[in-house]
Amino acid sequence: MRTALTIAGSDCSGGAGIQADMKTMLANGVYAMSAITALTAQNTTGVTGIMDVTPEFLGSQIDAIFTDIRPDAVKIGMVSASPLIEMIAGKLKEYQAENIVVDPVMVATSGAKLISDDAIETLKSTLLPMATVITPNIPEAEVLFGAKITSAKEMEEAALMINKTYHCAVLLKGGHQLNDANDLLCREGEFKWFNGKRIDNPNTHGTGCTLSSAIASNLAKGYDLDTAVERAKDYISGALAAMLDLGKGSGPMNHGFAVTGKYTEMAEKEDC
Ligand SMILES: Nc1ncnc2c1ncn2[C@@H]1O[C@H](COP(=O)(O)OP(=O)(O)OP(=O)(O)O)[C@@H](O)[C@H]1O
Numbered sequence: 001m002r003t004a005l006t007i008a009g010s011d012c013s014g015g016a017g018i019q020a021d022m023k024t025m026l027a028n029g030v031y032a033m034s035a036i037t038a039l040t041a042q043n044t045t046g047v048t049g050i051m052d053v054t055p056e057f058l059g060s061q062i063d064a065i066f067t068d069i070r071p072d073a074v075k076i077g078m079v080s081a082s083p084l085i086e087m088i089a090g091k092l093k094e095y096q097a098e099n100i101v102v103d104p105v106m107v108a109t110s111g112a113k114l115i116s117d118d119a120i121e122t123l124k125s126t127l128l129p130m131a132t133v134i135t136p137n138i139p140e141a142e143v144l145f146g147a148k149i150t151s152a153k154e155m156e157e158a159a160l161m162i163n164k165t166y167h168c169a170v171l172l173k174g175g176h177q178l179n180d181a182n183d184l185l186c187r188e189g190e191f192k193w194f195n196g197k198r199i200d201n202p203n204t205h206g207t208g209c210t211l212s213s214a215i216a217s218n219l220a221k222g223y224d225l226d227t228a229v230e231r232a233k234d235y236i237s238g239a240l241a242a243m244l245d246l247g248k249g250s251g252p253m254n255h256g257f258a259v260t261g262k263y264t265e266m267a268e269k270e271d272c
């Protein structure tokens with residue numbers, strides 16, 4: 001079985017972060033592992049607390065994983081502080097990790113800031129250049145681009161600049177701000193649009209985490225980047241279309257929509 005690692009923060013309410021990543025990896029048929037960067041106290045309405053792990057303990061988790069079960073792909077999500085980012089970059093270099101997907105998480109859907117300003121600079125100088133692909137949404141791409149993005153044309157300008165500056169492929173997500181379902185991949189100066197069908201679902205907590213983990217899972221299985229993105233978009237569309245409705249705010253998706261069989265049949269039959 002192929003394996004994938006998520007290095008990210010925990011979302012105790014289960015819709016984003018490590019929890020979304022591992023559900024996504026399971027649903028996409030790979031063995032999921034995690035190195036936790038921070039505990040968050042959050043739910044669908046907001047984040048009430050963040051407790052970072054120490055860089056040393058994060059390093060110990062990554063060592064424990066790579067010295068035993070080598071991941072075929074690594075997804076990196078919320079990392080709030082520079083020393084944690086430096087630890088991740090050092091360890092991934094040491095172990096020559098492959099298929100690195102960086103979701104440059106900066107602000108939660110609920111509005112909470114999940115990264116410090118100096119950590120953004122460290123992210124730019126250390127982790128982005130190591131990535132196979134990075135997956136910013138519009139506000140994150142604006143931080144990397146240094147200007148507002150208000151149209152598909154400006155998405156192309158921003159993606160090209162980010163691709164050239166950080167020497168990594170960029171999947172710029174149209175997302176909630178611009179066109180919801182249409183994302184732009186820029187690799188080696190070439191563009192490819194992935195046009196998804198917009199699903200009318202207000203429950204989008206964890207969409208970014210889910211998409212990046214689905215891409216990592218498909219890279220782990222050996223698909224090329226275009227195919228991995230195509231399959232990841234298909235998966236997230238299914239998870240959104242399942243129309244789960246939980247919590248008082250922007251709720252989580254049903255990551256298990258395609259997981260069917262003996263152990264899920266009661267929930268399917270009785271809608272419980
Ligand atoms: N309503 C929707 N219908 C279909 N696809 C969507 C919809 N909303 C988002 N997506 C897709 O979900 C993926 C995640 O994009 P999004 O821009 O929501 O990420 P994000 O802003 O980082 O997410 P979040 O911060 O909520 O975790 C993208 O592929 C995007 O096109």
Ligand SMILES: Cc1ncc(COP(=O)(O)O)c(N)n1
Binds near residue numbers: 207
């Ligand atoms: C631990 C963690 N990581 C990432 C996100 C971003 O996800 P979203 O923007 O959907 O809230 C989050 N809320 N929590």
